[in-house]
Amino acid sequence: MLDPVNYAIWLGVLLVEIGCLVCLLKGRALSQHFTLVLYLSACIATDVASYSILKTSGYLSPTYFYFYFYSQSLLTICLFFVLMTLYSQVFSDMGVGKHIRAGAMLLLAGTSGISYYLVAASSNRMVTHFVAELGQNLYFVGVVLTYVLWAAMAKLRENRTRLMQLVLSMGVYVSLSAGSYAMNNLYPKHEFWQYYFPLTALWLPVSWAYTFMKVPKDARLATARVLAPTTNQ
Amino acid sequence: MTASLILVISFLTLFQFFITYSRALISRSRSHELSEQGRALCGLSIRHIAGEQFLRLEQLIALCPGPGGDEIQVRAMAVYFRLLGAVRTLATWALPSATSWIDEERSGCAGVAAMVLDRRIAYSRMMTAQQTGR
Numbered sequence: 346m347l348d349p350v351n352y353a354i355w356l357g358v359l360l361v362e363i364g365c366l367v368c369l370l371k372g373r374a375l376s377q378h379f380t381l382v383l384y385l386s387a388c389i390a391t392d393v394a395s396y397s398i399l400k401t402s403g404y405l406s407p408t409y410f411y412f413y414f415y416s417q418s419l420l421t422i423c424l425f426f427v428l429m430t431l432y433s434q435v436f437s438d439m440g441v442g443k444h445i446r447a448g449a450m451l452l453l454a455g456t457s458g459i460s461y462y463l464v465a466a467s468s469n470r471m472v473t474h475f476v477a478e479l480g481q482n483l484y485f486v487g488v489v490l491t492y493v494l495w496a497a498m499a500k501l502r503e504n505r506t507r508l509m510q511l512v513l514s515m516g517v518y519v520s521l522s523a524g525s526y527a528m529n530n531l532y533p534k535h536e537f538w539q540y541y542f543p544l545t546a547l548w549l550p551v552s553w554a555y556t557f558m559k560v561p562k563d564a565r566l567a568t569a570r571v572l573a574p575t576t577n578q
Numbered sequence: 579m580t581a582s583l584i585l586v587i588s589f590l591t592l593f594q595f596f597i598t599y600s601r602a603l604i605s606r607s608r609s610h611e612l613s614e615q616g617r618a619l620c621g622l623s624i625r626h627i628a629g630e631q632f633l634r635l636e637q638l639i640a641l642c643p644g645p646g647g648d649e650i651q652v653r654a655m656a657v658y659f660r661l662l663g664a665v666r667t668l669a670t671w672a673l674p675s676a677t678s679w680i681d682e683e684r685s686g687c688a689g690v691a692a693m694v695l696d697r698r699i700a701y702s703r704m705m706t707a708q709q710t711g712r
Contacts, residue, residue, distance in 0.1 A: 485584050488591050495595075509602055516595030524588035530581040551650045558647040560606070570605045571598055 351404065354543045359392045365550035372557040380426040381553060387423045388546070391416045404539050413542075414476035421483040424519070425453055428490055431512055435498055449490070456486045477533070481526035487519035499568050506564040507556055509571070514552035521545055600658035603651055604686035607693040615703075616696035627692055629684025632659050635691035644698035652694055659687040 366385045369375070375382055395412065402408040429449050433442040457479065495512055503509065525545060529538055612622065620635065632655075639652055662684050669676040 481581065481584060485588065488588055491595075492591055495598075506602070506606065510599070513595055513599040513602060517592060517599055520588045520592035520595055524585050524592060527581040527585035527588060531585070555647060555650045559651075564606075566602060566605055571601045 350540065354540060355392065355396060358543050358546050359389065361547055361550045362388050362392065365554040368554045368557050374557060378430065380423070380430040384420070384423040384427050385550065387420055391420060411476060414480055417480050418476070418483060421480065421487065422453065424487060425449060428487065428494070428515065431508065431515070432494055434508060435494060435501070435503060452486055452490070456482050477526065477530055481523060481530055484519050484523035484526055488523050491516040491519055499572055502568050504565045504567055506566040507560050507562065509566060509568070510556045510560060511553070514549065514556070518549045521548065597658070600654055603654060604690055607690040610693045612692055612696050613700065616692070616699050619699060620692060620695060622692060627685055627688045629681055629688050632684065632688040632691050635688060635695055639691060639695050639698065642695060642698040642702060645701050648694050648697070651690060655687045655690045659684060662687070
Protein backbone atom coordinates (compact mmCIF):
# COMPACT_ATOMS: atom_id res chain seq x y z
CA MET A 346 0.00 0.00 0.00
CA LEU A 347 1.58 3.31 1.07
CA ASP A 348 5.32 3.17 1.76
CA PRO A 349 6.86 5.87 4.01
CA VAL A 350 8.18 7.89 1.04
CA ASN A 351 4.78 7.90 -0.70
CA TYR A 352 3.12 8.84 2.55
CA ALA A 353 5.61 11.67 3.24
CA ILE A 354 5.16 13.06 -0.29
CA TRP A 355 1.37 12.85 -0.06
CA LEU A 356 1.33 14.60 3.32
CA GLY A 357 3.88 17.23 2.21
CA VAL A 358 1.88 18.12 -0.91
CA LEU A 359 -1.37 18.33 1.06
CA LEU A 360 0.16 20.59 3.72
CA VAL A 361 1.73 22.89 1.12
CA GLU A 362 -1.61 23.19 -0.70
CA ILE A 363 -3.45 23.98 2.52
CA GLY A 364 -0.72 26.50 3.46
CA CYS A 365 -1.01 28.21 0.08
CA LEU A 366 -4.80 28.36 0.38
CA VAL A 367 -4.43 30.02 3.79
CA CYS A 368 -1.91 32.51 2.30
CA LEU A 369 -4.34 33.41 -0.47
CA LEU A 370 -7.24 33.85 1.92
CA LYS A 371 -5.09 35.86 4.34
CA GLY A 372 -3.93 38.03 1.45
CA ARG A 373 -7.60 38.70 0.60
CA ALA A 374 -7.18 37.32 -2.89
CA LEU A 375 -10.52 35.50 -2.95
CA SER A 376 -12.40 38.04 -5.03
CA GLN A 377 -9.65 38.86 -7.51
CA HIS A 378 -8.20 35.37 -7.79
CA PHE A 379 -11.20 33.15 -7.16
CA THR A 380 -10.04 30.56 -9.72
CA LEU A 381 -6.74 30.08 -7.84
CA VAL A 382 -8.69 29.29 -4.68
CA LEU A 383 -10.94 26.98 -6.70
CA TYR A 384 -7.93 25.15 -8.16
CA LEU A 385 -6.28 24.71 -4.74
CA SER A 386 -9.54 23.47 -3.21
CA ALA A 387 -9.87 20.96 -6.06
CA CYS A 388 -6.27 19.83 -5.44
CA ILE A 389 -6.93 19.30 -1.74
CA ALA A 390 -10.14 17.35 -2.48
CA THR A 391 -8.24 15.20 -5.01
CA ASP A 392 -5.46 14.50 -2.51
CA VAL A 393 -7.90 13.40 0.16
CA ALA A 394 -9.75 11.14 -2.31
CA SER A 395 -6.50 9.69 -3.67
CA TYR A 396 -5.42 8.78 -0.13
CA SER A 397 -8.51 6.67 0.43
CA ILE A 398 -8.04 4.95 -2.95
CA LEU A 399 -4.35 4.34 -2.24
CA LYS A 400 -5.18 2.84 1.14
CA THR A 401 -7.73 0.42 -0.28
CA SER A 402 -6.34 -0.37 -3.74
CA GLY A 403 -2.64 0.58 -3.79
CA TYR A 404 -0.43 2.38 -6.30
CA LEU A 405 -0.35 -0.29 -8.96
CA SER A 406 -4.11 -0.87 -9.13
CA PRO A 407 -6.10 0.13 -12.25
CA THR A 408 -8.51 2.00 -9.94
CA TYR A 409 -5.75 4.35 -8.82
CA PHE A 410 -4.41 4.67 -12.38
CA TYR A 411 -7.79 5.81 -13.74
CA PHE A 412 -8.50 8.00 -10.74
CA TYR A 413 -5.11 9.68 -10.96
CA PHE A 414 -5.18 10.52 -14.68
CA TYR A 415 -8.87 11.56 -14.79
CA SER A 416 -8.54 13.70 -11.65
CA GLN A 417 -5.42 15.32 -13.15
CA SER A 418 -7.38 16.07 -16.32
CA LEU A 419 -10.08 17.75 -14.22
CA LEU A 420 -7.41 19.72 -12.36
CA THR A 421 -5.95 20.80 -15.69
CA ILE A 422 -9.38 22.09 -16.67
CA CYS A 423 -9.41 24.07 -13.39
CA LEU A 424 -5.99 25.35 -14.40
CA PHE A 425 -7.52 26.58 -17.67
CA PHE A 426 -9.96 28.64 -15.59
CA VAL A 427 -6.96 30.14 -13.75
CA LEU A 428 -5.37 30.90 -17.09
CA MET A 429 -8.57 32.56 -18.32
CA THR A 430 -8.58 34.78 -15.22
CA LEU A 431 -4.99 35.78 -15.95
CA TYR A 432 -5.92 36.49 -19.58
CA SER A 433 -8.86 38.65 -18.53
CA GLN A 434 -6.64 40.58 -16.08
CA VAL A 435 -4.01 41.24 -18.74
CA PHE A 436 -6.62 42.29 -21.31
CA SER A 437 -8.91 44.02 -18.79
CA ASP A 438 -8.51 47.40 -20.49
CA MET A 439 -9.49 46.09 -23.92
CA GLY A 440 -12.83 44.53 -22.98
CA VAL A 441 -12.22 41.25 -24.79
CA GLY A 442 -12.88 38.94 -21.82
CA LYS A 443 -15.90 37.21 -23.41
CA HIS A 444 -14.00 36.35 -26.58
CA ILE A 445 -11.10 34.94 -24.56
CA ARG A 446 -13.40 32.72 -22.50
CA ALA A 447 -15.20 31.45 -25.60
CA GLY A 448 -11.91 30.76 -27.38
CA ALA A 449 -10.43 28.89 -24.43
CA MET A 450 -13.56 26.71 -24.07
CA LEU A 451 -13.48 25.84 -27.77
CA LEU A 452 -9.80 24.94 -27.50
CA LEU A 453 -10.47 22.75 -24.47
CA ALA A 454 -13.30 20.87 -26.18
CA GLY A 455 -11.23 20.51 -29.34
CA THR A 456 -8.25 19.07 -27.46
CA SER A 457 -10.39 16.45 -25.70
CA GLY A 458 -12.02 15.50 -29.00
CA ILE A 459 -8.75 15.22 -30.90
CA SER A 460 -7.15 13.18 -28.09
CA TYR A 461 -10.03 10.71 -28.15
CA TYR A 462 -10.01 10.52 -31.94
CA LEU A 463 -6.24 9.85 -32.07
CA VAL A 464 -6.42 7.04 -29.53
CA ALA A 465 -9.66 5.52 -30.87
CA ALA A 466 -8.28 5.49 -34.39
CA SER A 467 -4.99 3.89 -33.39
CA SER A 468 -5.13 0.61 -31.53
CA ASN A 469 -8.20 -1.27 -30.30
CA ARG A 470 -9.76 1.69 -28.49
CA MET A 471 -7.27 1.74 -25.65
CA VAL A 472 -9.12 3.81 -23.08
CA THR A 473 -6.19 3.26 -20.71
CA HIS A 474 -3.92 5.05 -23.13
CA PHE A 475 -6.52 7.76 -23.70
CA VAL A 476 -6.30 9.11 -20.14
CA ALA A 477 -2.53 9.53 -20.34
CA GLU A 478 -2.73 11.01 -23.87
CA LEU A 479 -5.47 13.44 -22.81
CA GLY A 480 -3.37 14.69 -19.87
CA GLN A 481 -0.36 15.25 -22.11
CA ASN A 482 -2.41 17.12 -24.74
CA LEU A 483 -4.29 19.26 -22.20
CA TYR A 484 -1.04 20.34 -20.59
CA PHE A 485 0.45 21.06 -23.99
CA VAL A 486 -2.49 23.32 -24.86
CA GLY A 487 -1.79 24.98 -21.49
CA VAL A 488 1.82 25.54 -22.58
CA VAL A 489 0.69 27.18 -25.83
CA LEU A 490 -1.90 29.38 -24.08
CA THR A 491 0.57 30.47 -21.40
CA TYR A 492 3.23 31.20 -23.99
CA VAL A 493 0.79 33.35 -25.98
CA LEU A 494 -0.23 35.16 -22.79
CA TRP A 495 3.39 35.84 -21.85
CA ALA A 496 4.16 37.09 -25.37
CA ALA A 497 1.14 39.42 -25.17
CA MET A 498 2.29 40.68 -21.76
CA ALA A 499 5.75 41.41 -23.14
CA LYS A 500 4.23 43.21 -26.14
CA LEU A 501 1.85 45.25 -23.96
CA ARG A 502 4.70 46.02 -21.51
CA GLU A 503 2.69 44.64 -18.62
CA ASN A 504 4.46 45.67 -15.42
CA ARG A 505 2.37 44.23 -12.57
CA THR A 506 4.91 42.04 -10.74
CA ARG A 507 2.34 39.72 -9.18
CA LEU A 508 0.68 39.04 -12.50
CA MET A 509 4.06 38.44 -14.15
CA GLN A 510 5.12 35.97 -11.50
CA LEU A 511 1.80 34.14 -11.61
CA VAL A 512 1.98 33.75 -15.39
CA LEU A 513 5.65 32.70 -15.35
CA SER A 514 5.15 30.15 -12.58
CA MET A 515 2.17 28.80 -14.53
CA GLY A 516 4.41 28.55 -17.61
CA VAL A 517 7.02 26.59 -15.67
CA TYR A 518 4.37 24.23 -14.27
CA VAL A 519 2.51 23.47 -17.51
CA SER A 520 5.78 23.02 -19.46
CA LEU A 521 7.13 20.69 -16.78
CA SER A 522 3.88 18.73 -16.67
CA ALA A 523 3.49 18.47 -20.46
CA GLY A 524 7.09 17.27 -20.76
CA SER A 525 6.66 14.79 -17.91
CA TYR A 526 3.45 13.36 -19.39
CA ALA A 527 5.14 13.03 -22.77
CA MET A 528 8.07 11.23 -21.12
CA ASN A 529 5.62 9.04 -19.23
CA ASN A 530 3.92 8.13 -22.52
CA LEU A 531 7.30 7.18 -23.98
CA TYR A 532 8.49 5.24 -20.90
CA PRO A 533 5.36 4.31 -18.97
CA LYS A 534 6.47 1.37 -16.84
CA HIS A 535 8.84 2.96 -14.40
CA GLU A 536 8.51 3.22 -10.61
CA PHE A 537 10.07 6.69 -10.72
CA TRP A 538 6.78 8.25 -11.88
CA GLN A 539 4.92 7.45 -8.64
CA TYR A 540 7.33 9.75 -6.77
CA TYR A 541 7.94 12.28 -9.52
CA PHE A 542 4.37 13.36 -10.42
CA PRO A 543 3.26 14.25 -6.87
CA LEU A 544 6.50 16.23 -6.37
CA THR A 545 5.89 18.37 -9.45
CA ALA A 546 2.50 19.29 -7.95
CA LEU A 547 4.41 21.23 -5.27
CA TRP A 548 5.58 23.94 -7.67
CA LEU A 549 2.36 25.90 -8.18
CA PRO A 550 1.23 26.18 -4.54
CA VAL A 551 4.77 27.05 -3.37
CA SER A 552 5.29 29.72 -6.05
CA TRP A 553 1.80 31.17 -5.51
CA ALA A 554 2.34 31.30 -1.76
CA TYR A 555 5.64 33.12 -2.35
CA THR A 556 3.99 35.58 -4.75
CA PHE A 557 1.15 36.46 -2.39
CA MET A 558 3.36 36.60 0.72
CA LYS A 559 6.37 38.47 -0.62
CA VAL A 560 5.24 40.52 -3.61
CA PRO A 561 3.16 43.59 -2.70
CA LYS A 562 -0.09 44.00 -4.63
CA ASP A 563 0.99 47.28 -6.22
CA ALA A 564 4.60 46.24 -7.00
CA ARG A 565 5.76 47.04 -10.52
CA LEU A 566 8.58 45.57 -12.59
CA ALA A 567 9.57 46.61 -16.11
CA THR A 568 9.10 43.70 -18.52
CA ALA A 569 12.24 44.74 -20.39
CA ARG A 570 14.36 44.02 -17.29
CA VAL A 571 13.12 40.46 -17.28
CA LEU A 572 13.41 39.84 -21.00
CA ALA A 573 16.52 41.61 -22.23
CA PRO A 574 20.03 40.72 -21.01
CA THR A 575 21.23 43.41 -18.62
CA THR A 576 24.68 44.87 -18.54
CA ASN A 577 24.46 46.93 -15.38
CA GLN A 578 24.14 45.67 -11.82
CA MET B 579 6.09 10.85 -32.50
CA THR B 580 3.57 13.31 -30.96
CA ALA B 581 4.91 12.58 -27.47
CA SER B 582 8.51 13.18 -28.58
CA LEU B 583 7.56 16.47 -30.23
CA ILE B 584 5.65 17.62 -27.15
CA LEU B 585 8.60 16.58 -24.98
CA VAL B 586 11.07 18.69 -26.97
CA ILE B 587 8.81 21.77 -27.19
CA SER B 588 7.88 21.52 -23.50
CA PHE B 589 11.53 21.26 -22.53
CA LEU B 590 12.34 24.42 -24.51
CA THR B 591 9.42 26.40 -23.08
CA LEU B 592 10.26 25.16 -19.56
CA PHE B 593 13.81 26.42 -20.05
CA GLN B 594 12.58 29.81 -21.23
CA PHE B 595 9.89 30.23 -18.57
CA PHE B 596 12.27 29.20 -15.81
CA ILE B 597 14.96 31.64 -16.93
CA THR B 598 12.41 34.48 -17.16
CA TYR B 599 10.98 33.58 -13.74
CA SER B 600 14.48 33.61 -12.24
CA ARG B 601 15.26 36.94 -13.90
CA ALA B 602 12.05 38.38 -12.41
CA LEU B 603 13.26 37.30 -8.96
CA ILE B 604 16.68 38.84 -9.61
CA SER B 605 15.18 42.12 -10.84
CA ARG B 606 13.11 42.42 -7.68
CA SER B 607 16.18 41.95 -5.49
CA ARG B 608 18.07 44.80 -7.26
CA SER B 609 15.84 47.38 -5.63
CA HIS B 610 16.69 45.99 -2.18
CA GLU B 611 19.29 47.97 -0.24
CA LEU B 612 21.47 45.68 1.86
CA SER B 613 21.93 46.78 5.47
CA GLU B 614 25.42 47.65 6.70
CA GLN B 615 25.21 44.96 9.36
CA GLY B 616 24.26 42.38 6.74
CA ARG B 617 27.14 43.44 4.50
CA ALA B 618 29.61 43.29 7.34
CA LEU B 619 28.46 39.87 8.52
CA CYS B 620 28.49 38.42 5.00
CA GLY B 621 31.76 40.11 4.05
CA LEU B 622 30.25 41.80 0.99
CA SER B 623 31.49 44.92 -0.77
CA ILE B 624 29.26 47.96 -1.20
CA ARG B 625 29.11 48.06 -4.99
CA HIS B 626 29.22 44.60 -6.41
CA ILE B 627 28.52 41.05 -5.27
CA ALA B 628 30.49 38.52 -7.29
CA GLY B 629 28.72 35.43 -8.59
CA GLU B 630 31.28 33.18 -6.88
CA GLN B 631 29.92 34.29 -3.51
CA PHE B 632 26.59 32.60 -4.16
CA LEU B 633 27.59 29.21 -2.76
CA ARG B 634 28.93 30.73 0.45
CA LEU B 635 25.80 32.84 0.85
CA GLU B 636 23.66 29.75 0.23
CA GLN B 637 25.45 27.97 3.08
CA LEU B 638 24.95 30.96 5.37
CA ILE B 639 21.23 31.05 4.48
CA ALA B 640 20.95 27.39 5.49
CA LEU B 641 22.43 28.29 8.90
CA CYS B 642 20.26 31.33 9.51
CA PRO B 643 16.62 30.81 10.53
CA GLY B 644 14.04 32.98 8.82
CA PRO B 645 10.35 33.79 8.96
CA GLY B 646 9.73 31.40 6.03
CA GLY B 647 8.28 31.93 2.58
CA ASP B 648 11.59 32.63 0.83
CA GLU B 649 12.70 29.03 0.30
CA ILE B 650 11.39 28.89 -3.26
CA GLN B 651 13.42 31.98 -4.11
CA VAL B 652 16.62 30.39 -2.80
CA ARG B 653 15.90 27.02 -4.47
CA ALA B 654 15.04 28.64 -7.81
CA MET B 655 18.21 30.75 -7.63
CA ALA B 656 20.33 27.70 -6.77
CA VAL B 657 18.99 25.84 -9.83
CA TYR B 658 19.45 28.91 -12.05
CA PHE B 659 22.98 29.51 -10.73
CA ARG B 660 24.04 25.93 -11.46
CA LEU B 661 22.35 26.04 -14.86
CA LEU B 662 24.32 29.19 -15.68
CA GLY B 663 27.49 27.48 -14.45
CA ALA B 664 26.94 24.62 -16.90
CA VAL B 665 26.16 27.06 -19.73
CA ARG B 666 29.26 29.08 -18.87
CA THR B 667 31.46 26.00 -19.21
CA LEU B 668 30.09 25.46 -22.72
CA ALA B 669 30.18 29.15 -23.62
CA THR B 670 33.85 29.51 -22.63
CA TRP B 671 34.90 27.71 -25.80
CA ALA B 672 31.79 28.01 -27.98
CA LEU B 673 30.70 31.64 -27.44
CA PRO B 674 33.23 33.59 -25.29
CA SER B 675 31.31 36.88 -25.67
CA ALA B 676 28.40 35.41 -23.68
CA THR B 677 30.49 34.82 -20.56
CA SER B 678 30.27 38.41 -19.36
CA TRP B 679 26.45 38.27 -19.53
CA ILE B 680 26.47 34.92 -17.69
CA ASP B 681 28.72 36.40 -15.00
CA GLU B 682 26.27 39.31 -14.57
CA GLU B 683 23.43 36.84 -14.16
CA ARG B 684 25.40 34.79 -11.63
CA SER B 685 26.13 38.00 -9.77
CA GLY B 686 22.36 38.66 -9.79
CA CYS B 687 21.81 35.22 -8.22
CA ALA B 688 24.30 36.12 -5.49
CA GLY B 689 22.42 39.42 -5.03
CA VAL B 690 19.16 37.53 -4.39
CA ALA B 691 20.95 35.24 -1.91
CA ALA B 692 22.43 38.30 -0.16
CA MET B 693 18.98 39.91 0.05
CA VAL B 694 17.43 36.76 1.57
CA LEU B 695 20.32 36.45 4.04
CA ASP B 696 20.05 40.12 4.95
CA ARG B 697 16.33 39.70 5.71
CA ARG B 698 17.03 36.57 7.75
CA ILE B 699 19.76 38.31 9.76
CA ALA B 700 17.36 41.20 10.46
CA TYR B 701 14.69 38.68 11.51
CA SER B 702 17.12 36.82 13.82
CA ARG B 703 18.25 40.07 15.43
CA MET B 704 14.66 41.09 15.99
CA MET B 705 13.85 37.72 17.59
CA THR B 706 16.94 37.94 19.82
CA ALA B 707 16.02 41.50 20.84
CA GLN B 708 12.49 40.36 21.71
CA GLN B 709 13.81 37.46 23.82
CA THR B 710 16.32 39.60 25.72
CA GLY B 711 13.62 42.24 26.21
CA ARG B 712 11.54 39.70 28.11
